[in-house]
Amino acid sequence: MSLKDVKLIATDMDHTLLTEASTLPPRFEERLDALAELGIQFGIASGRPLYTLQDLFPQHYQQLALIADNGGVISYRGKIIAKTLMPVATVQEMVRVIRDETDGLPLICGLTSAVGQATDRKYDAVYREFYHQLDYLEDLTAWTGEADKVTIYLPGGDARAVFEDVIQPRFGQQFSVAVSGPVWIDIMMPGIDKGNGMRAIGQQMGITSDQMMAFGDNFNDAEMLQTVKYSYLVQNFAPGMEQYATYRTGSNEAYGVVQVLDQVIAAHQ
Known part of the structure; x- marks a missing residue:
C-alpha cells in the first residue's frame, strides 16, 4: 500500500467521520487545509443533502467534493456537476x-x-x-x-x-x-450511489480508482468502498459490511478517519 498515490479521499459522515454526538473530530479543518496544500482532494459522501453539507463546512465547502443524497447531487469545488431527479x-x-x-x-x-x-x-x-x-x-x-x-x-x-x-x-x-x-x-433513481459519485469526481480530476480512498460504516457506503482501491471501514461498522472494504481503522469515537488522514499527510511530506 502506497499512500503517496492517493489523490482523492471521501468519507461518509454519520457514524464514520462524525462522533455519536454528531461532532467533527478535533482540529479537523486543519487536516482539510493540510490535504489541500498537498494537492489531495477531500470529499464528503453522505445521505445528507447538499445544503446541509455546505452548512457543516462553511469555510471549506467551495474546495470540497460533495456527494450529497448518496449521489443524487454531486458538487465539485462549489459547482453542481450532476443531479438526478425523481419523477x-x-x-x-x-x-x-x-x-x-x-x-x-x-x-x-x-x-x-x-x-x-x-x-x-x-x-x-x-x-x-x-x-x-x-x-x-x-x-x-x-x-x-x-x-x-x-x-x-x-x-x-x-x-x-x-x-x-x-x-x-x-x-x-x-x-x-x-x-x-x-x-x-x-x-x-437507478444507478445513483456513492460509488458512481466517486467516479464522477474522478472524471473531473482525471484520476483512476487506484488513486482513491474512502471511509464508511453502513450499506449505503458499499458501492463507494468497492469503487476505490483504499477502502476503509471504521471499527463500528454495521454487521455484514466486512466484504466491502479492504482495510480497517478506529471507530468514529476514536476518530478513525483522522488516524488514516494523518498517515496520508505524513506519507506525502
Missing part, C-alpha cells in the same frame, strides 16, 4: 407505499428543502439534524417539485427488516435503495 408521480407513489405498508415515515428530499408529513412534526428535531431546510405538507402525496431522494425514517429502528420485507421487493428492481442506518432507508 413527481414516482415520489407520490413511494409516499403512499411507505405510509400504507410500513411503520416508517416518508420524507421527500427536495433540492432546496426536505418535506415531511404535517402529522410527523413531533420528529422535527430528528429531521433537522440532517435536513437543515425543512417544510411540511398536510398531504405529502400532493407534493410537486424537484427531488433526488425519498427517505424513510423508522423510529422503531427496524430499517433492515422493512428494507428486506417491503422496500427492496417493491422498489429494488427499478431504483437504487439502501439502508443508511438503523432508522433510515434511502430510495434514489
Whole structure:
C-alpha cells in the first residue's frame, strides 16, 4: 500500500467521520487545509443533502467534493456537476407505499428543502439534524417539485427488516435503495450511489480508482468502498459490511478517519 498515490479521499459522515454526538473530530479543518496544500482532494459522501453539507463546512465547502443524497447531487469545488431527479408521480407513489405498508415515515428530499408529513412534526428535531431546510405538507402525496431522494425514517429502528420485507421487493428492481442506518432507508433513481459519485469526481480530476480512498460504516457506503482501491471501514461498522472494504481503522469515537488522514499527510511530506 502506497499512500503517496492517493489523490482523492471521501468519507461518509454519520457514524464514520462524525462522533455519536454528531461532532467533527478535533482540529479537523486543519487536516482539510493540510490535504489541500498537498494537492489531495477531500470529499464528503453522505445521505445528507447538499445544503446541509455546505452548512457543516462553511469555510471549506467551495474546495470540497460533495456527494450529497448518496449521489443524487454531486458538487465539485462549489459547482453542481450532476443531479438526478425523481419523477413527481414516482415520489407520490413511494409516499403512499411507505405510509400504507410500513411503520416508517416518508420524507421527500427536495433540492432546496426536505418535506415531511404535517402529522410527523413531533420528529422535527430528528429531521433537522440532517435536513437543515425543512417544510411540511398536510398531504405529502400532493407534493410537486424537484427531488433526488425519498427517505424513510423508522423510529422503531427496524430499517433492515422493512428494507428486506417491503422496500427492496417493491422498489429494488427499478431504483437504487439502501439502508443508511438503523432508522433510515434511502430510495434514489437507478444507478445513483456513492460509488458512481466517486467516479464522477474522478472524471473531473482525471484520476483512476487506484488513486482513491474512502471511509464508511453502513450499506449505503458499499458501492463507494468497492469503487476505490483504499477502502476503509471504521471499527463500528454495521454487521455484514466486512466484504466491502479492504482495510480497517478506529471507530468514529476514536476518530478513525483522522488516524488514516494523518498517515496520508505524513506519507506525502
